[in-house]
Amino acid sequence: MKYRILQLLTLAFTLTLAAVLQGCVYVPRTTQVFDPECQRVSNHMVLQEVQVAAIHSCANEACIALIVGAGIFTAASVVIxxxxxxxxxxxxxxxxxxxxxxAQP
Structure with missing residues (x-):
């Protein structure tokens, strides 16, 4: 019983840690380009990928939970x-x- 509670606490801690480490890995960014047709600078938004932390290969349950949590937060950042x-x-x-x-010809 105590071992199971310890496993659940470890999993909760790992998922919380993944949330803190991963944050938003896709952020909106505004770029500016010159539009020759209109003779002005126009704005355009793109999704920029930002690497917050790296997860190295591992084999225990905590690392697997960390990788799954990172995937969930990455998908959530794209959805938002x-x-x-x-x-x-x-x-x-x-x-x-x-x-x-x-522009006038």
Whole structure:
């Protein structure tokens, strides 16, 4: 019984540690490029991958839980950051269309 409780506590600690170490591994980032059609600098959002920590190979249950937890948090960061990037790009597209002044030939 005590051994099982110790295993569960170790698993909970490992998952919490994975959450702290992994954080958000995909973050939205705004880039700027010159648009020759509109003669202005336009913004564009992309997902940037950021490596927070490295997990080395191991064979015990705690390491397996750490790897699984890291995968879950990586997927969660994409699910959260992805719609932010899409919404940002839509807003930047509307801004570009509103302010675009076509170059005179």
């Amino acid at each position: 950051s992805g719609p932010i990037v899409v919404a940002g790009n839509v807003a930047y597209w509307f801004e570009k269309k509103a302010q675009c002044q076509r």
